[in-house]
Amino acid sequence: xxxxxxxxxAVAPEPPRxxxxxxxxxxxxxxxxxxxxxxxxxxxxHDITLDIRPGCIKALLGENGAGKSTLMSILAGKLRQDxxxxxxxxxxxxxxxxRDALRAGIGMVYQHFMLVDSMxxxxxxxxxxxxxxxxxxxxxxxxVAALAERYGLVxxxxxxxxxxxxxxxxxxxxxxxxxxxxxxxxxxxPTAVLTPRETDQLFEAMWRMADQGKALVFIxxxxxxxxxxxxxxxxxxxxxxVDQFSEADVPNQTVLANRMVGxxxxxxxxxKRLTPVDTVLSVExxxxxxxxxxxxxxxRGEIVAIAGVAGNGQKELVEAICGLTRPASGEVRILGRxxxxxxxxPPGRRGLAYIPEDRQGLATCRQxxxxxxxxxxxxxxxxxxxxxxxxxxxxxxxRVVWEYNVQPGDIAASARALSGGNLQKLVIGRxxxxxxxxxxxxxxxxxxxxxxxxxxxxxxxxxxSSAGVxxxxxxLNEALELADRIAVMYRGRFMxxxxxxxxxxxxxxxxxxxxxxxxxxxxxx
Amino acid sequence: MDxxxxxxxxxxxxxxxxxxxxxxxxxxxxxxxxSGVLNLGVEGMMIVGAFTAFLATHLTGNPWAGVLAAGLxxxxxxxxxxxxxxxxxxxxxxxxxxxxxxxxxxxxFLGTPYVGIxxxxxxxxxxxxxxxxxxxxxxxxxxxxxxxxSYLLPPLFxxxxxxxxxxxxxxxxxxxxxxxSAAGLSPVRIRWCGIFTGGFLAGIGGAxxxxxxxxxxxxxxxxxRGWIAVALVIxxxxxxxxxxxxxxxxxxxxxxxxxxxxxGANLPSSLMLMxxxxxxVLVLLASSARGGGRAAPAALGVNIEPEE
Numbered sequence: 087x088x089x090x091x092x093x094x095x096a097v098a099p100e101p102p103r104x105x106x107x108x109x110x111x112x113x114x115x116x117x118x119x120x121x122x123x124x125x126x127x128x129x130x131x132h133d134i135t136l137d138i139r140p141g142c143i144k145a146l147l148g149e150n151g152a153g154k155s156t157l158m159s160i161l162a163g164k165l166r167q168d169x170x171x172x173x174x175x176x177x178x179x180x181x182x183x184x185r186d187a188l189r190a191g192i193g194m195v196y197q198h199f200m201l202v203d204s205m206x207x208x209x210x211x212x213x214x215x216x217x218x219x220x221x222x223x224x225x226x227x228x229x230v231a232a233l234a235e236r237y238g239l240v241x242x243x244x245x246x247x248x249x250x251x252x253x254x255x256x257x258x259x260x261x262x263x264x265x266x267x268x269x270x271x272x273x274x275x276p277t278a279v280l281t282p283r284e285t286d287q288l289f290e291a292m293w294r295m296a297d298q299g300k301a302l303v304f305i306x307x308x309x310x311x312x313x314x315x316x317x318x319x320x321x322x323x324x325x326x327x328v329d330q331f332s333e334a335d336v337p338n339q340t341v342l343a344n345r346m347v348g349x350x351x352x353x354x355x356x357x358k359r360l361t362p363v364d365t366v367l368s369v370e371x372x373x374x375x376x377x378x379x380x381x382x383x384x385x386r387g388e389i390v391a392i393a394g395v396a397g398n399g400q401k402e403l404v405e406a407i408c409g410l411t412r413p414a415s416g417e418v419r420i421l422g423r424x425x426x427x428x429x430x431x432p433p434g435r436r437g438l439a440y441i442p443e444d445r446q447g448l449a450t451c452r453q454x455x456x457x458x459x460x461x462x463x464x465x466x467x468x469x470x471x472x473x474x475x476x477x478x479x480x481x482x483x484x485r486v487v488w489e490y491n492v493q494p495g496d497i498a499a500s501a502r503a504l505s506g507g508n509l510q511k512l513v514i515g516r517x518x519x520x521x522x523x524x525x526x527x528x529x530x531x532x533x534x535x536x537x538x539x540x541x542x543x544x545x546x547x548x549x550x551s552s553a554g555v556x557x558x559x560x561x562l563n564e565a566l567e568l569a570d571r572i573a574v575m576y577r578g579r580f581m582x583x584x585x586x587x588x589x590x591x592x593x594x595x596x597x598x599x600x601x602x603x604x605x606x607x608x609x610x611x
Numbered sequence: 612m613d614x615x616x617x618x619x620x621x622x623x624x625x626x627x628x629x630x631x632x633x634x635x636x637x638x639x640x641x642x643x644x645x646s647g648v649l650n651l652g653v654e655g656m657m658i659v660g661a662f663t664a665f666l667a668t669h670l671t672g673n674p675w676a677g678v679l680a681a682g683l684x685x686x687x688x689x690x691x692x693x694x695x696x697x698x699x700x701x702x703x704x705x706x707x708x709x710x711x712x713x714x715x716x717x718x719x720f721l722g723t724p725y726v727g728i729x730x731x732x733x734x735x736x737x738x739x740x741x742x743x744x745x746x747x748x749x750x751x752x753x754x755x756x757x758x759x760x761s762y763l764l765p766p767l768f769x770x771x772x773x774x775x776x777x778x779x780x781x782x783x784x785x786x787x788x789x790x791x792s793a794a795g796l797s798p799v800r801i802r803w804c805g806i807f808t809g810g811f812l813a814g815i816g817g818a819x820x821x822x823x824x825x826x827x828x829x830x831x832x833x834x835x836r837g838w839i840a841v842a843l844v845i846x847x848x849x850x851x852x853x854x855x856x857x858x859x860x861x862x863x864x865x866x867x868x869x870x871x872x873x874x875g876a877n878l879p880s881s882l883m884l885m886x887x888x889x890x891x892v893l894v895l896l897a898s899s900a901r902g903g904g905r906a907a908p909a910a911l912g913v914n915i916e917p918e919e
Contacts, residue, residue: 184793202783202791202909214794216779218776
């Protein structure tokens, strides 16, 4: 990792785990047994069994959508499992709400903090907790300061939360749980919002909490962080625990990476190659926030997949290509025209279609009916002067709904009535209706069931004949099934761009996703 | 003491008197809003308070019974707002407006037979010792019991919010109900309390008009004071201390306007009657220019969606 600008874990000190053995003999605080949970047809968790022990940091490692957050939401009382049981101190326990879980000593630090900005740190920590009727600010501050000191969570108890950094806010959330003597602390992707320095501080605090007998669960998809901080590692893939390692047998990151992304073939499509023709999208030396010298071309007749763990610059790249953010430096040419010129013209007839990951937020308006949602990006095709020809649009929507098999097909219904898969079909139908020549699809099958996935895949392959497709995906299987070429993205740059038939490189995708170039000596984390 | 000084002192004393009902209503609305609920029904709750205070006093002969009745009826009316907003997640603005219209209509309907009847009420009395302080004694300590009671409210309000556990919970419900809920509190229950307390105080503000400011009932006797209170909450940046200043500012303009009319100033009376309301507009302009909106409770006017 010597080529990357900052590696948060590289500077972390050795774990000062003085009291590791002190808790080793204790039984698990919590045992999850055979937990299953499905959302509709999508299986989020399947038969998961997991022990959470005092004084131990357990990492849940897995890609986006592997089921980590679902599992922990069940443990924290936010979701109810379909089957399986939660044993607290050996006794089966049912959580009706997060409050029940909190009472049982299980607390979760969510990615979105639950803090009152206008109140002080001490007030936030003691909210709903203070035993006295009358508050004594000085004593509250002392209490919180003492707690912060004990666990090494440095934060000024008198400061207003609104003025704190993300790292400090996270410490307040952890202090809230510690103040109620929580025994199990679940940290959901805690480092996502932190600077490298704050990440180190968090890890130190985690070790300190574990030393004092707390059980910690660390949810992450970042290999190095997991290897740095965890005592035990459980790897989740497609809702199942595929591996568990204890401290003694934690493997190197190559093995971890392969286990995490491991290729499960659940669906295969017949992707006949076409002969690529003209270049429709080219990116040259693109720099910017989260992007570090990215170059790429997409030709008509091919699908180029960007594989990688989410958060490595994919979003920034897509936003620059689709005109949501101005590229800081470097050149983006779409259909032969420079970025600025391309996006200066009126939208609608542009020939670039964007299928965002956020179907409900970015691609559609929940409250509008299907016709209005259809018109969001196609309105120019139905414009007659300043008026819209709704009759014609309605007919077009009817055709799309039938052709793409959108269920329920009631076009007067609001978009919220559609499931994720059907909404996605509508979005794709809408975008393809414009006959685009460049298509950017961002995790187009995330959260979809098998049949919807198959349909979306088929449409993307079909679209190749007249367009170039850039497919951003966290699902390796999807990349390998659909793509003609694959680019692996890591920390804002491409590790490599290669043809799908280059088996040696395809084998090494897992490693590249973790930032290791094949053939390079592997760095020990 | 010369004539001018005496006149000035009497206007200032009248300022306190006209400011008091506005102060009650402002603090009440401020309390409700700090819990995260916007209740635009202040005018309606005030007038219902004014009428029930008059009626209860008329029937029992005891003005304190009138004050209690006014508080309970103002609070009771506000619970309608709670039903709409807390149970059915209705629009707070619409519900509050409806409450004002309902209150005004109700008081008109029930009160018409009593128009013009006088009743006993609160009488002014000088507070021993304090009333003898020069200047201040005359302005502040030669009033009735409800005025003296209103002096206690702002500090109590502040103490409650800043220094008590329920006050902290109420603020959390107004700023970030989900955080309050995550901390094991019930923000909906807290908002019920916020709504009722606000209605109770608005009712007492109305009672002041029919039991102390005058000793009779007339239709529409609040004449927009409830709306002024709503504006003052914004002007005061949701702080009780500034509410006192705002309430007396308006009281001053009202008192001055009456005095000028009585002295036969050469100005059209409609113009002078307009003064307090023109001031309301100016005050809102000034406070929004100063970024007062940012001081609002973060979840003000946002309903709490029931948890899944």
